[in-house]
Amino acid sequence: MPDKALRKIVLTRTVNLPDPVRTAMCRRSPELGPRILFFSGGSALRRLSQKLVDYTHNSIHLITPFDSGGSSAVLRKAFRMPAVGDIRNRIMALADRSVKGNPEIFELFAYRLPKTETPEKLRERLEAMARGADPLVRRVPDPMRKIIRSNLGFFMDRSPKDFDLRGASMGNLILTGGYFNYKRQIDPVIYLFSRLVEARGVVRPIINADMHLVAELADGTRLVGQHRLTGKETAHIASPVADIHLADDPAGFISVEPKLKAKVADHIRGADLICYPIGSFYSSVVANLLVKGVGDAVAAAECPKVYIPNRGHDPEELGMGLADKVATLLRYLGRSCGTAVEPKRLLQFVLLDCGDREALAEAARVRRLGVEVIDAPLVSEKSAPYLDPRRVIEHLLALA
Template identity: 30%
Template sequence: MSISSFPKALRALAKAKQTFSKYPTKYSGLFPRKKASGRVHQWFKWLAPGLLVKRWLLLSAGGVLLTSLGAAIWTGLTPIFYTLQFLKHFLGWITAVIPNYVSGPLLLVSGVLFILWGQNRSLNSITSVLMPEGDEELVDRLLNHRRLHRGPKIVAIGGGTGLSTLLRGLKDYSANITAIVTVADDGGSSGRLRREIGVLPPGDIRNCLAALADEEKLLTELFQYRFPAGDGLVGHSFGNLFLTAMSDIAGDLEQAIAASSKVLAVRGQVLPATLSDVHLWAELADGRRIEGESSITEANGKIIKIGYNPPNPPALPKALQAIEEADYIIIGPGSLYTSVIPNLLVSEIADAIASSQVPRIYVCNIMTQPGETEGYTVADHIRAIDRACLDTASRRHRQLFDAVVVQRKVPSAQAIIRYAQEGCNPVIFDREEVIKLGRRIVFTNVMDEDKNTGLIRHDSQRLASVLLRWYSKAQNNLAEGELGMRKIRN
């Protein structure tokens, strides 16, 4: 190119660039490099370890080879002889026309391209059926599935919005999650169904199922939908009606949850702490005895004791099995006296947690709750759980968790003022008292403050990340401790 024509080339290039930016879709086919490189990257993902695909492809290829050899031997090696003769003449003819340094690489590249093209079309056909929306590659779905099913076995104990918030974050780290929830609710839609039909309250179970479902956003909206009108329907949640109907079809709530989990493609399982028809009662500092979960918070008194009527309900066997097989046990977050402690009042569950040797942690609430924990500190939350889990044989408090997650950052002044009007305040962190209670402290920021509504919640993703990091450290400490004990014995 001459120097005089160089400016013309620059102007032409600028014009082409302007045209392409104006009509990107029209000329997108001229620049397939990015798409092609992405496709190649997707293909390399099939070579990732643990996908359980490569071994079966190799086994299939070996099967084809053995089948061919078996057929050839059975027919006296005649097919192999004729095949080799044909290949000899065919390859000789090709190399006579085209030199081998050209024909060899050409055939090699053509063969690889045909393999990739055929496999790509086959996988596209499968993907179009399994994932018609096309929002995810099949290999990505398989890799994610394998990763989640290799995750730790986590048992989360609680109820209400706190537990569902936690589950929403945990399901990105493991599919081996068991949520154990209380069935003492007697208010709202759950309470009406309990009184009118006689089913166990499905409210907390509904929240957890929606949180663990794959299509969480849509299902949460559907399950949380409340009918605004209709004789007998107004105020009812669709999810509660769904679980009630499924209980009638399946026979009991446990089977209904299992069937619903399959319908909703839930990652993990949700289990009630007990299948007994139990009711909460509480003794207040002023001497009153309050019956019913919804009445306890409305009484606006200081709770000094809480229990079940009838007492000592049997635990669900699957819940006990999940605790025994767990790698990690998380208690909370949630309403202390009406969501967290009711699960621990099932003595078999408390015994199973107390005897577990895996990492155990409690997620303390960020704000106090009127009628339950007004004026409570972090240590007060811990003491309440210890009191509720008294060992009936030794009359001693049992330590059900080794560490506690405490919120570091204080909410904004606007949020504090807003919550103070409702009788709520930030839970005070009394470090020295917590240390005296023998708990390790995970002091971090796990708060999500909605700037529009001013609502304060745990951030599901941040909380799950913090909990999994602490679990990894606890596992390492346990491994180092076991190694040290072996050295001492030796």
């Protein structure tokens, strides 16, 4: 007899924030933990991700591949590829360092070549690593060592002799070699290295493309490149951001609206909770929403959607209050939808610390946008003035 057709019903439930029982269950069996999905990039979520593996092994991290600073910038310029630095950071944050081989891989991936060595010495060092003669690689057990050596070999074969290795991240070079090994496909490389280090979660770029972030400021200034917006490698912006979009060329003149891949959309639709987390507002969070179809997938996900605003100063948020940031998220989510969608299907909650008086003063404005404000003690004595990762996680678990 054929199985009866599955029926879907919608339930409304009341939750405790945080929920000690749910927290204890997740800690006892993190392999059965909820699929909490984060739209992020950069390093702001690193500490939270490291703690998150104690509660769930099923988190999903969609990362922006548009980083144009540091080691990633050198690789992108040389090879016309998406940035891999933030992807590497998140994989390593989720890694289980207790498994045999993981501490050695973590050390290798985190290592940066010296900035003071000559190009010839750096090339010799990299060749020794590819041969397995360098101590950092020799300590990694097989078969992981063979895979790493193979990918370093691919990188050396493709890189020009004058490639600038000063300060280069070994993790980035290894992932780049794998990128060429898999014919410029980044997903198989991420999957392989996630398995190698037993990453307790899924990490994927929002899109596998070499694109550039372009910001239009309110005073008419046009900034091309994510690094020019963050204030980490250049001066802070002097005028608020009016709009951002993606371009297909380094000069930023060819605007594009890339489409979301079906597999990434499936991750979004299947989430138990969707989070727009702390991090650089435009270059880490909103940048993910520039891909066409993201809003549709979020709207189709039958789960809570929550925004966690930054507690500290973010140069990208110049001139913005909490309500402005919520309205901006809704605007870009709406843009990425194929048809008009009710705001409550895109964002339902703002989770902020009860001591953030400036943000709480805007609670009424936020609620008029159709978004509920949840104020909770998210800052601990140890974490002050920043959010305590464990307190944030416990609240997310209760909502999931």
